[in-house]
Amino acid sequence: GAVVSQHPSRVICKSGTSVKIECRSLDFQATTMFWYRQFPKQSLMLMATSNEGSKATYEQGVEKDKFLINHASLTLSTLTVTSAHPEDSSFYICSARMGDYGYTFGSGTRLTVV
Amino acid sequence: QKEVEQDPGPLSVPEGAIVSLNCTYSNSAFQYFMWYRQYSRKGPELLMYTYSSGNKEDGRFTAQVDKSSKYISLFIRDSQPSDSATYLCAMSRGDSWGKLQFGAGTQVVVTP
Numbered sequence: 001g002a003v004v005s006q007h008p009s010r011v012i013c014k015s016g017t018s019v020k021i022e023c024r025s026l027d028f029q030a031t032t033m034f035w036y037r038q039f040p041k042q043s044l045m046l047m048a049t050s051n052e053g054s055k056a057t058y059e060q061g062v063e064k065d066k067f068l069i070n071h072a073s074l075t076l077s078t079l080t081v082t083s084a085h086p087e088d089s090s091f092y093i094c095s096a097r098m099g100d101y102g103y104t105f106g107s108g109t110r111l112t113v114v
Numbered sequence: 115q116k117e118v119e120q121d122p123g124p125l126s127v128p129e130g131a132i133v134s135l136n137c138t139y140s141n142s143a144f145q146y147f148m149w150y151r152q153y154s155r156k157g158p159e160l161l162m163y164t165y166s167s168g169n170k171e172d173g174r175f176t177a178q179v180d181k182s183s184k185y186i187s188l189f190i191r192d193s194q195p196s197d198s199a200t201y202l203c204a205m206s207r208g209d210s211w212g213k214l215q216f217g218a219g220t221q222v223v224v225t226p
Contacts, residue, residue: 034213034214041122043216043219044202044216046214091155093157093158102148102160102163103148103212104160105157106157107156108156
């Protein structure tokens, strides 16, 4: 089936640094990629929707200057957490729609900011 | 009121029992309905995907959608300890953005 490969699976960074998370669709073209954030024992919270070749659309309350999304090709979308702080520590997951067959998710990235 | 309501559990069942999960929703515009399984510290895995009202079966899993009642269900037959996970319902309006609205997720524990 369709696979979205997400890297890294886990990252620890120092406060004030930036972290880039990559999601690649391996066997299909993802014109739209969704980025979610998930806190422990909570459901997924949509952060932004990215469309290939255009600017991402951010959900209300999500700082677009802190969470930079780039969707430069049909198979790659990236999320960069800029000037990360401990409160940005979370589980970040990307997702892509597979036409009429639902949505597939990446394996997630656990970000810890120390 | 949340658009999608799902009991967070935990739901504990003995091995071999039927697991019954459900979600209710308030937005009649939802057209696509999905169930995901999420193990701890992993991304959600798509289990079932349905479009219309009715039943859909895939192996041990059965999904039911009742649009008139705005109610969806997932049944897991012959449950196994490996089914222990959090199950998330999700739905979409099916418009061009295709954004998913998730339930809170139900934690299921299948005991040997």
